[in-house]
Amino acid sequence: MAKETEFVERIAAGYAAKGAVVELGRGMLGGTTYPDAVVQIPASMCNRHGLIAGATGTGKTKTLQLMAEQLSAIGVPVFAADMKGDLAGLLHPGERNDRVDERATDLGVEWAPAGSPVEFLALGGLGPGLPVRATVSAFGAPLLAKVLGANDTQTSSLSLVFRYADENALPLLDLTDLRAVLQWLTSDEGQADLKAIGGLSSATAGVLLRSISELEQQGGEEFFGEPEFSVADLMQTRDGKGVVSCLELAAVQDKPKLFSTFLMWLLAELFEELPEVGDLDQPKLVFFFDEAHLLFADASKEFVDQVAQTVRLIRSKGVGVFFVTQLPDDVPGEVLAQLGNRVQHALRAFTPRDAKALKAAVTTYPKTKDYDLEEDLTQLGTGEAMVTILSERGAPTPVVWTKLRPPVSRMSAIGDDEIDAVAKASPRWLLYAEDIDRDSARERLAARMGAAASPAAAPAPDQGEEEREPAPARPKRRAKADDGNAITGYLKSREGRQMINTVARGVFGLLRKRR
Numbered sequence: 001m002a003k004e005t006e007f008v009e010r011i012a013a014g015y016a017a018k019g020a021v022v023e024l025g026r027g028m029l030g031g032t033t034y035p036d037a038v039v040q041i042p043a044s045m046c047n048r049h050g051l052i053a054g055a056t057g058t059g060k061t062k063t064l065q066l067m068a069e070q071l072s073a074i075g076v077p078v079f080a081a082d083m084k085g086d087l088a089g090l091l092h093p094g095e096r097n098d099r100v101d102e103r104a105t106d107l108g109v110e111w112a113p114a115g116s117p118v119e120f121l122a123l124g125g126l127g128p129g130l131p132v133r134a135t136v137s138a139f140g141a142p143l144l145a146k147v148l149g150a151n152d153t154q155t156s157s158l159s160l161v162f163r164y165a166d167e168n169a170l171p172l173l174d175l176t177d178l179r180a181v182l183q184w185l186t187s188d189e190g191q192a193d194l195k196a197i198g199g200l201s202s203a204t205a206g207v208l209l210r211s212i213s214e215l216e217q218q219g220g221e222e223f224f225g226e227p228e229f230s231v232a233d234l235m236q237t238r239d240g241k242g243v244v245s246c247l248e249l250a251a252v253q254d255k256p257k258l259f260s261t262f263l264m265w266l267l268a269e270l271f272e273e274l275p276e277v278g279d280l281d282q283p284k285l286v287f288f289f290d291e292a293h294l295l296f297a298d299a300s301k302e303f304v305d306q307v308a309q310t311v312r313l314i315r316s317k318g319v320g321v322f323f324v325t326q327l328p329d330d331v332p333g334e335v336l337a338q339l340g341n342r343v344q345h346a347l348r349a350f351t352p353r354d355a356k357a358l359k360a361a362v363t364t365y366p367k368t369k370d371y372d373l374e375e376d377l378t379q380l381g382t383g384e385a386m387v388t389i390l391s392e393r394g395a396p397t398p399v400v401w402t403k404l405r406p407p408v409s410r411m412s413a414i415g416d417d418e419i420d421a422v423a424k425a426s427p428r429w430l431l432y433a434e435d436i437d438r439d440s441a442r443e444r445l446a447a448r449m450g451a452a453a454s455p456a457a458a459p460a461p462d463q464g465e466e467e468r469e470p471a472p473a474r475p476k477r478r479a480k481a482d483d484g485n486a487i488t489g490y491l492k493s494r495e496g497r498q499m500i501n502t503v504a505r506g507v508f509g510l511l512r513k514r515r
Contacts, residue, residue, distance in 0.1 A: 004029060007370060008037045014397040015389070017042040020074040020282055022067055024343065024387060025404040026107045029370060035108030039402045041067075041341055043074060043282035045390045047320035049311060049338050052288075053328050053361075054345020059383045060324055061086050063343055064288050065407045067322070068244050071286050072116040077242040079234050080288040081263060085250045088419055089410030091118040100406045103383070107403060114408045117238040119245050120423045121229075123259060124222030127251030128420035131432050132229040132262075136172040137162070139224065139265055146303060147220070147261050148211040155300075157200045158208060161185070164197050170441035174225040177441035179212050184445045220258060225435045231269045233428060235285055248419065260294035264307065267321065271310050274317040284318035292323040293330035308334040327357040328364065336364070340390040343402075346380035368399040376401065 011027045011034075020043040027037030041050075054060050065087055068078045072090075080087055093113035094100070104111035122129030136144065141162045145155035165172050165181050172178050184190040185197075186205045194200060215221075236243035252259050267287060277284065289295070296304065311321055323331050323339065327347070331339070342365070349355045362373045365388055377386060380401070387402045423429060 004032075004034070008034050010398055011037040011039065011400050014391060015040055015400075017392050019043055019392075022046065022070045022074075023405060024063075024066070024385075025402045026109075027400040028384070028403055029401065033106050033403050037400065039387055039400055041389045042392045043071075043076070044280065044392060045341065045394070046071070046076070046286055047280070047283040047315050047318060048340045048390050048394075049315065049320055050322040050341030050343065050389075051328065051331065051336070051339040052322055052324045052343045052345075053326065053330075053347075054380075054385070055326060055348045057382065058345035058380065059385070059404065060345055062383065062407060062411065063345070063385065063404060064290070064322075064324060065090060065409065065411070066405055067286075068288070069114070069116050069407055069409050072242040072244050073114075074282060075237055075240055075242050076282055077235050077237065077285050078244045078288070079266070079285065080244065080246055081259070081290040082246045082248050083250070083253065083290055085248065085413040086411075087244075087246050088118070088120070088248070088414045089412050090116045090244050090246070091414060091418075091422065092410040094406070094408050094410050103403070103406050107405060109405060111406065112408060116409060117236075117241050117243045118422065119236070119243055119426055119428075120419045121245055121247045122423075123247070123249070123252055123262060124219075124224075125433075125435075126219060126222055127248050128416045128423060129246075129248045130423045130426055130428060131435070132247065133223060133225050133227065133432075133435065134262070134265055135226060135228050136174060136178050136224050137165070138228060138269070140268075142303060142306065143261050143265055143268075146299065147258050148208065148215060149257070149298075150208070150211065152300065154204055154208060157204045160197050160200055161208075164193065165441055168193075170444055171439075173438070173440045175212050175216055175221050179209060180442040180445050182209050182212075184448075187449075189449060215258075218255060218258075219252075220255070223258065223262065226438065227432055227436060229266075229432065231266060231273050234266075234270070256291065256294045257297075260291060263289055264295055264310075267314070267319075268310055270319055271314045271317060274314075274319065276316050277318045278316060280318050283320045286320040286322065288322045288324055290324040292325040293327075296330065296332055296335075299332075304332045304334065308332070308338070311335055311338055327354070328361045329357045340396070342386075342388050344377065344386045345384070346382075347377045349378055365399050366396050371399060371401060373399070 007027070007029050015038060017040060021040040022043065023038065023040040025039050026033050026035055027039055028034070052060050052063050064080060068080055069090055071078050082088060092115045096113065100111060120129035121132045123132055125131035141159040142155065145158050150158060161181055162172065164185070170181055172181065182205050185194045185200060186202050234245050249259050270285070274284070295307070314321065325331060328336065344361060347354065347358050347361060349358050358374060358377060361377065365373055365386070373386065380386065383404050385402050385404060386399055388399045389397050391397050
């Protein structure tokens with residue numbers, strides 16, 4: 001009994017916290033669960049970043065759900081990528097059953113079903129949810145190069161194209177704009193501009209154009225354009241609870257490189273937009289980066305360095321980032337070193353790579369007398385994990401085999417029709433539902449070519465010069481920017497969207513008070 005008592009006291013002391021917490025579960029030793037060995041993450045440490053790892057089917061998604069609903073309950077907004085639709089159940093209270101009751105009894109906890117406020121997002125409107133788009137300019141050359149599978153030379157050339165467009169007032173809003181600029185630079189009229197910027201060969205431009213066409217054929221054109229999603233819309237609360245923004249990705253699972261890079265864009269936008277706030281009692285937002293291995297697959301060292309720098313610095317903006325993946329070594333060492341909160345579900349040593357990853361994972365944990373980590377990490381049951389976090393003092397806590405609490409929200413998917421209805425009921429639906437098509441690089445370059453082909457500038461027909469064909473029209477989009485209406489144009493701008501958000505929050509607050 002002395003060993004067990006010492007274990008409980010050590011866990012209780014290491015995981016003690018004075019403020020708000022995210023409670024993960026209870027410690028286990030020798031197959032016995034100890035209700036007094038409470039394993040929890042102080043809310044003040046949730047912006048110190050973390051890792052949720054484990055083999056398929058070991059409970060990573062349920063851990064994400066558990067953390068998201070508890071963060072929401074203490075007023076922290078959450079962003080999570082919903083790969084299979086499972087997280088949509090956060091919207092509704094869970095359903096009691098024998099397995100839930102048995103686990104709650106074993107842990108010595110009360111289980112009260114509850115839902116969370118959820119807003120559903122969808123990349124470019126592919127699938128149910130509020131459409132999320134970015135302009136090509138905002139996405140940036142490094143991220144777009146990764147989506148296109150560009151090599152170092154092509155990435156450098158793409159950066160020059162972005163710089164050229166910026167210096168020549170050619171807004172890159174969608175892929176059509178980017179293609180137009182590349183075609184202009186390799187045309188007879190644009191050759192002088194091409195020589196001026198240097199570093200872009202016709203062959204490289206041709207490769208980039210083919211890659212853009214392939215991305216468009218895969219549906220990538222839906223992701224780029226306006227209105228651009230404002231990351232400020234991720235920082236919502238309702239009735240004191242943080243809103244969980246679920247990015248529904250079931251419809252785009254076959255485009256892993258695109259959606260994983262898009263998640264990185266959201267994170268980079270948060271870093272750019274948010275002010276410095278230092279250490280807070282609890283974060284302003286917690287960002288769960290699911291399928292993290294996709295972001296780093298085939299990534300250049302420069303790209304990894306940029307991700308590492310963003311993760312390192314975004315903590316001071318009040319944002320916590322949790323990477324979710326199968327193996328710890330899916331995350332590069334320079335990023336992994338910044339993840340102080342670890343929830344490691346079972347690892348399988350079926351292959352040489354698995355065995356190597358297992359040994360590497362063991363070396364990243366504090367030393368422990370309670371467990372043989374190399375053995376026990378393969379023996380964890382579903383809904384169990386080895387946990388170490390940063391205490392309120394910022395020090396690593398003892399490693400503890402943890403039986404995780406069951407989520408209090410529904411642990412199953414909901415229908416697309418309901419997701420769509422929730423999205424359309426959002427006050428932000430009118431801001432993002434329809435894409436807009438304002439004057440940009442495509443139109444401005446077409447005007448240049450038209451001017452060059454006008455009778456005043458072109459040789460007379462009797463000189464043998466054929467009349468230039470007009471540039472092909474941009475594919476028709478669903479809506480125009482403002483149709484000449486100044487008020488509509490303002491409402492579509494970022495400032496206008498912020499004003500509508502403020503009014504909507506006020507109106508919805510009044511409606512709730514009257515009920």
